[in-house]
Structures are given as C-alpha cells and as structure tokens.
Amino acid sequence: MKKIIYLSVACAAFLFASCNSGNKQNNSTEDTSGAAATMPSNSAAANIPGLSSVALSDTIHLTGNDQMHYNQTLFKVNAGKTITLTFKNVGTQASMTHDVTVLQPGTNVDTLGIHVALAKSIDNLSATDKSQIIAHTKMTGPGQEDSITFTLPNPGVYEFMCTYPGHYASMHGNIVAQ
C-alpha cells in the first residue's frame, strides 16, 4: 500500500514538474518575441552595410533617372536638426516622374508602395498611410527639381522611396539619423 502512495506522489510530482517546465518554455518564447518587436529602431542602423563610410551631413542632394534609380541610397544626418533635401529628376522621358518620400521608422515600404499604386497618388492615401509619411518632394518631371526641409526627431533608420506607382521597388533608400 505504501509503495502505491509513493508511486502516485512521484507521478504527481513528475506531472507538476513537466507542466511547470512547459510553462517556462512558453514564457521564454514570448519574452524573446516581445523583445524583438520592441527593439529600438536605431539598432537597425548597425545592420546597414557601408554606413561607416557615409559622411554626416544635414544637406541631402539626390537625383533620379529614367532607369528608375536614385544616384545614392544611404545618407547619415543628425537627429533633431533641420534637414534640407534637394531632389532633381535628371531623366528625359516625359512619362518618367519621380519624388522622394521620407517615411517613419518601421514603415513597410512594400505595403505603402502597393497602396500608393492603388491610390494613384499619395494625396489619395488613407489617413493611416499618410501618418507614415514625414515629408515628401513634389512629383517632378524630367529636368525639374524640388527642395524640402524636415526634421527626423529621433535616432533611427528612416526609409525613403519614390511614390510614383511601381517605382518603389528600385527607388528606395535609407536616411540614418544619429
């Protein structure tokens, strides 16, 4: 009789232990994903190749061409300072218009690109999509240029893209504020 009691106690203890360890595993998994989701966006800058060789400047000069490319795709600026961005469309094809749209950190460029293609223009985007846009130049035709000023309040990686429908796939880059 005693043996049976010992066995059932041992069994209960085993069940409790295995159940407990199961909970611990679940908790640690949640902790890891939570930490990844709340990772500060400025740590993303560490993963950008070539950043150390980019000069720090609060003045950005960009051009875009008929091949749907920007001349430069990585810039380094001071967080909290006024940034001046000048963009020139150096193409010659009348149908090839471009802009530069600067986005909040963490914006999904693919999603916004698709929404812009459907909406035809950033003016027609939803309020949610518009809230992801910090600043943008006007849509420029061949030979035209536009200049804008804006501030990137916090250190982090701010993506920029051309919002002409379909262009974002080859026309996007990063502004790293530090």
Ligand SMILES: [Cu+2]
């Ligand atoms: Cu474009």
